[in-house]
Amino acid sequence: MYKRILVPTDGSDITAKAVASAVDIARLCGAELYVLAVKEPFPYSAISEMQPVPPQEFFDAQERVASARVKTATDAGTAAGVTCHGHTVEALHPWEAILDHAKTQGCDLVVMASHGRRGVSALLLGSETQKVLTHSTLPVLVVR
Secondary structure, three states: OOOOEEEEEOOOHHHHHHHHHHHHHHHHHHHHHEEEEEEEOOOOOOOOOHHOOHHHHHHHHHHHHHHHHHHHHHHHHHHHOOEEEEEEOOOOOOHHHHHHHHHHOOOOOOEEOOOOOHHHHHHHHHHHHHHHHHHOOOOOOEEO
């Protein structure tokens, strides 16, 4: 059924549920699992001498955190006997990075978490999952 499953992770507890679901589906279908963590770009400002952290330190910290998140998910997949591929990318809009990565890796399913925000908080904060659902041409499984 599915051959390549993408699961984005941000390290949260709800994302861990999505990873577990993606691992189970991949194991049942004999699919490969692609794990993605999206890093924030450096917050450049007009007043560069006011930056609290030098850019390279920021990039290194972002990479450490993202890589640890990917490793946690790929370790779970590997322990279940699933072939896993882990990637980190930097992007201003995570939903775009998720869809681009799914396309470049030839994924045929995206498994994502939803934090379940409703009402004004959902409207103000937006939802990466909602944006992926809106713009994706692939099936998207939302785990809550």
